[in-house]
Amino acid sequence: FLASSGRQSSFSPGVTAAVGRQQSSRDAVSVQGDVDESFGEEGVPEGWVLPKVPSGQIYLAEVPCLSDYFPSMNIRNDMMVQALSGGSPAFWNRLLGPDDCVIIDPICGPDRPGHKKALLRAGPRPLLHFDPQKTVAAIVTCGGLCPGLNSVIHHLTETLVKNYSAQRVIGVRGGFAGFYNRQLTPLDLTVSRVDRLQHQGGTLLGTSRGGFELDNIIAFLRAYQVTQLYVIGGDGTHRAAQKIAMECKAQQLNIAVAGVPKTIDNDVDMLDRSFGFETSVETAQAAITSAVTEASCNLPNGIGIVKLMGRSSGFIAAHATLASGDVDLCLVPEMPLVLEGPKGCLPHLMQRVHDKGYAVVVVAEGAGENVLGSSAEVDLSGNKKLPKVAEFMQHSIEDFFHRHNLPVTCKSIDPSYTIRSVPANASDQILCMQLAQNAVHAAMAGYTAFTVGLVNNKAVLIPMSLVTATSPRCLDPYGRVLERVLSTTLQPSTLPYRPPKGGLDSATQP
């Protein structure tokens, strides 16, 4: 895709960055839209130039566009233009072009590169590649459940039908198997069919793991004359969607393949967060509160254990711990499990029980691989099955207390499926709406093999190849989130010591 449009890498040089300038006049000029009002008359920002901070060029990650290979309809993009029957026309407030971008890493400093990587800003484009009235869209949900799946289905359908007057929206049932399993007949998605759907947990379409059969999927797309495919799923699903996009290109099919990243694990790279994650963290609070109640009421020495999902990363466990503030030990896959000794979690728990009478543990399902080993067994998608770390921890805690002649009462709670089967909360509802609308805007403009997301709180289009290259992501073991976990739980770090960045010496220098 990238080479055929004449560029060699997924990052191609784009707009030249603004370089440091002198302090500007204080007179403000009248501004429109999102132009920064602190810029002075000559378009020069106020403030100090930082001579040690390098500035450079901006490199844009190229999103493949069908208009590079197929003739475009080039239809003017007015909101609901086809749906209007005599009413006054409505217009999008802002139309985006190929140079509108969002910088990925906004942090600057003397030790940071001046050149910056950027992503294409998401939103409606002036011209449509597809004739919206001839658009046949298909939507599929894959992998595990996640709060907000129905919300994305609702908003994809509404945007396609209400804002773009799409001809047909087909719901593919039961994940990738729904493309060819005759028992899973596709569902016609209409505005009335998705009415109020966003308030329900789960997915109207159903989901599954495994069953990715590329030839059968392409056969379905051909048979139903699909022009836009919306694939909602995690990193595995995006790998699959990328293969579909590549096969469409190989077979010269003018089909846009759009991803909407979904996972409560929050392990799809580059995104601020994936939809459903916040809802899951919020829902986990009830389980942690119950664990606190159980632990503090079961005398003496109560310990509550809450197991949360997180196959290869501890985002849910760490964020639920921080949101709660009641947790004494948080175990995540990113930090090795040490049971005893100076860095051991068991002596730490005993100390917490000694200090406050009880303790609460949150454990991510993928934690402790260094002690428990990893299983050779896999699920239908090829994901490793995980050993039972919560049960192991309960047994280890009871054994440790008994060896120290102390009574202990452990109560374990497993809200894993509870936290991902609920409807999205308000903040995730808005995120689902934003992602769905932007996926449709981009597909209508002819972009393909992309996923939508929030990066630095701005909606962007990310090439699937970029997202899948580094997903699933993990928490930075030396990053702020785990640092905050350690600072609130007081648990010992089991990581090798690393001197702080920007050490004390440099901080005290003028």
Ligand SMILES: Nc1ncnc2c1ncn2[C@@H]1O[C@H](COP(=O)(O)OP(=O)(O)OP(=O)(O)O)[C@@H](O)[C@H]1O
């Ligand atoms: N490398 C791959 N190539 C083709 N298909 C894949 C690939 N990885 C996963 N899939 C397919 O994608 C679908 C979803 O994958 P998976 O079960 O790993 O969930 P996921 O999308 O990562 O979401 P979750 O976060 O819920 O695990 C499955 O149907 C699986 O067969």
Ligand SMILES: O=P(O)(O)OC[C@H]1O[C@](O)(CO)[C@@H](O)[C@@H]1O
């Ligand atoms: O039991 P299931 O449906 O395969 O889902 C379990 C997995 O789903 C995930 O939540 C990702 O969706 C993982 O954290 C977990 O391992």
